[in-house]
Amino acid sequence: MDTEPKDIFVTEGAELLDTAEESLLNLESDFSDKESLNNLFRVMHTLKGSAGIVGFEYVESFTHHFENFLDKLRNDEITLTSDIVSLLLKTTDYIGSIVQHIDDTGDDSDDAIVAQGDAILEELNSIYDIVPASKNDSKNTSESVDDSNKEEDVDDSLRVITDYWHISLRFKEDFFLTGMDPSSFINYLRNLGSIVSITLVMDNLPDFNELDPEKCYLGFEIDFDTEFERQAIIDVFEFVLDDCDISVIPPKSKIEEYINLINELPENKERLGEILVEGGTLTENELDIVLNKQQEGFGEEKQKLGEMLVEDKKVSPQVVDAALQKQKKVKEKKSKESRSLRVDAEKLDYVINIVGELVTTTSGILQKSKVLNDSQLEEFSSNLYRLVNDLRDTSMELRMVPIGESFNRFRRLVRDLSKDSGKEIDLEIKGGETELDKTFIEKISDPLVHLIRNSIDHGIENIEKRKQKGKNPKGKITLNAYNDAGSIVIEITDDGKGLDKDAIGQKAVEKGMISSYQGMSDSEVYKLIFEPGFSTAAQITNISGRGVGMDVVRRNIEDLRGSVSIDTELGKYTTIKVRLPLTLAIIDGFLVEVNEQKYVIPLDMVVECVEFDEKKLKSDERNYITLRDKILPFIRMNEIFHEEESGQRYENIVIVNYGEQSIGLVVDEIHGEVQAVIKSLGNMYRDAEFFSGATILGDGSVALILDVQKLVKVYEKTEKEYVK
């Protein structure tokens, strides 16, 4: 189960591309959103770096060119438009396909990928020449990366004429004792570039009579034009760095470059000085000098490093600000990292399985200790049971992830489909923080995609129709997630035309699905859209309308022990409500007995238990009782399971709640709460429609877990038949 660098690249690459897509969608809403643009640039920079480390040269080369393009956008050399955002999305999709290719094959390129990449680079090039024509050979990757870098280094076109380095030199009084002459250094400096201006500074020069001629009072302010880096300038004075104070202030464009460099640094340095040294703004020697100076202060008198650097003209205030921002980000990231750990999902599943076994075993121990009547053993067992309970809850929480990340992916879907359909649609996301079992999130994604597609294609009207109806021309889809009575509810609402009961009913009759829809309730008619082969779309579109899908959506949701319902108002809105259980693996259950067979009801659905009193029966034929002046329907469980009368004298009703429906389940005995590790029933029991699984009880016996949703449906069906 060891993770290879390739796998790490694939996982991180996918996450980075998600971030890139989110940034692009933000940019599409607001072209001036510099933060998103910088974010996108950082993502590509990180991806390029990671690819280089792992040895995916093609990804490294491609992202390098893409990064160049993004840099031009950042520098306002390219004006962002909707078309460019689309091209950028296409480019990130393409990079995503390479990441997928790496995941599948372990390689980052083949002829098809290179051809596709060249086509995209050509499109980017047509907007701004980011790849020199002679270097646009993706196969010769490392060379093209290096050459482009060189090209950047000597690119003069971005410089402005007043853009010079400024060197401040102050020689110490003992300087002449070194046997060296300041003029030698200034002359040597000319080897690196040209001195644009030099101003002699003799502020400290004493009056002639007091002058000690062997002491040096010389200082210079120099404007210097060079292509060399800061370090090279400082190296000129390498031998006398202890005998003079020197500050080298970069030109304006360099300040921006330093800021960019600092922004792009990997987030591993937490100290301000280290960030500035790494960003090339400050040399280590300069840092040491300032730090030593800082150490001379005590307590509150100790000046801040950033302030000292600015005062000493070692670093410009803008660069210090950028470094402070970077420091803040690094600290936040480290703090976040120290709070989270990436764990292989398989390992997590293994832990949860083991915890499941532990739960079962502990229940057995507790049960046995009660039988043995050993109070000490019972106490230990209870403690163990409690601890295992905590362990179970904690391990289950490990699987829970916020649904927001998954929701964010739909922003792209809505964006692309709106464009394809010529509609304008906003996506609103609510309850992104709601947590759901990771397995559910993976499995619910496809059904949600289809529901959203359906809303866009069939729900939201086109711009003209919306205008005619006096609606906002821009449609809106709302994704909302929340916890409700032990379930997670995900709602997809569109403010479109709503469902037309008659149109659905007639279509169902035409297709022979039903003989008539007269007498069917609204919700029954609406649910017909989830039947196989149903489609009311007059035209088949790319988006949906092929009549396949909605039944698959329902089946997928039901496979997750969930349900789907519809709320709609003609001409106004449609809400598809998907209800899912909180988790797949272990549940708190309520143990009941019917005819000596034990069953588990998910505890979240249990409202209360009452004694079953035949005298309170509302009708001889129909199963209703009055409870606190309200009529409560109930199901006799022995009838459902086709069991004979148990002859039990005391029956109980367990009142359960599913969605908006409360119903009583008449059982023989109530045993109380129990932890249930859900085991699959296997193929042999696939027709056992009222059970969602089984669990092994502490005494080793098996209890079936009731599927309350199915039981509620039975009740609804019985009611319908009775009404007929």
Added chain:
Amino acid sequence: MAQVNIHSDDEKVMIDISEDFTVTTINEVKMAFEEALAASNSVEISLKDVEEFDSAAFQLLYSFLSELQKDGIDYHISDMSKPVKNILLTYDMEL
């Protein structure tokens, strides 16, 4: 070794410096400058025979000329050798 010759008339003091005018000979030159300053007459300096000239010498010369200027004493540099000119060029200075 610096050769510093000072001679004066009623109007001015003439200072002729030759050979080595550097930090190693600077105290010697300073003494000559002090003498000239005490005379309070206009000063003429010849640097045409200076063979070595460094920043310490430049600093002293600069300080001396500033002092003359402060005291309102006229001065004139009659000629200067290449080493002197080179330093002045390096520092972009005119004396």
